Amino acid sequence: MTDNTTSSEKTVKTGWIIAAVAIGFLLILGYGLQSRSASLVGAPAPDFALSLFDGEELSLADLRGSAAAVVNFWASWCVPCRDEAPILERLWREHEGQGVVFVGVNFRDVPAKAMAFIEEFDITYPNGLDPYNRVSKAYGITGVPETFLIARDGQVVEHYIGPVSEASLRSALEEVLQP
Numbered sequence: 529m530t531d532n533t534t535s536s537e538k539t540v541k542t543g544w545i546i547a548a549v550a551i552g553f554l555l556i557l558g559y560g561l562q563s564r565s566a567s568l569v570g571a572p573a574p575d576f577a578l579s580l581f582d583g584e585e586l587s588l589a590d591l592r593g594s595a596a597a598v599v600n601f602w603a604s605w606c607v608p609c610r611d612e613a614p615i616l617e618r619l620w621r622e623h624e625g626q627g628v629v630f631v632g633v634n635f636r637d638v639p640a641k642a643m644a645f646i647e648e649f650d651i652t653y654p655n656g657l658d659p660y661n662r663v664s665k666a667y668g669i670t671g672v673p674e675t676f677l678i679a680r681d682g683q684v685v686e687h688y689i690g691p692v693s694e695a696s697l698r699s700a701l702e703e704v705l706q707p
Contacts, residue, residue: 567668569687573597573678574666578633578656581643586631586654588678596628596704597678598697601664603637604645606672612691613649616675619697620653627680627705633658635672679704 568574577587591597600616602609620630632655634642639657646655658664667676670689677686677700686700 568676568684571684572682573599573676573684574663576663576666578631578654578658578663580654580656581639581646582654584654586656588631588682591629592682593680594627596680596701597676598628598630598701599633599667599676599678600630600692601633601635601658601667601669601672601674602645603635603672604641605637608691609645609673610649612673612675613645613651615692615694615697617649617651617653619694619701623701623705624653628701629654632656633663635664635669636661677701677704 573588575587575589577585580586588597588599598616598619600612602612616630616632630653632646632651632653634655634657637657642655642657645651667674673688673691675686675688675692675697676684677688677697679685685704686697688696
């Protein structure tokens with residue numbers, strides 16, 4: 529039996545096979561990430577305890593029933609996080625003392641660079657490191673920034689992948705903070 533396929537035909541066939549496998553992999557990956565991240569909306573927020581940069585501890589369970597929470601995953605090396613930082617700080621200052629706590633969870637970062645970021649943007653809401661990625665894994669984040677809005681009852685009501693817009697977060701906060 530002889531193979532009459534030329535070298536260039538074999539290369540083209542191999543290329544198509546590789547492309548089909550790559551597209552299939554990307555579709556599966558995209559579906560998995562989409563369904564994983566969307567699954568928290570409407571579900572109880574995973575509890576976590578975070579060691580804050582100021583030495584305090586913050587537990588999401590301690591807020592349940594008394595305050596809503598905006599949990600933002602960020603990193604100093606993340607360009608969109610730099611765009612989002614002033615928005616989050618502005619909304620925190622506007623809503624501080626109104627039944628909501630903003631919490632920054634620093635993701636895969638160098639502590640000194642994270643502190644410099646906090647100082648640069650004059651961030652006053654609680655922030656802490658996620659050194660073993662436990663919190664980010666519990667929330668299934670796919671990158672930074674990602675932000676979760678959690679109602680007083682502990683249910684995730686919004687999940688923003690990428691930088692959150694001021695108008696969108698402001699509107700969602702107004703709904704969550706209604707008596």
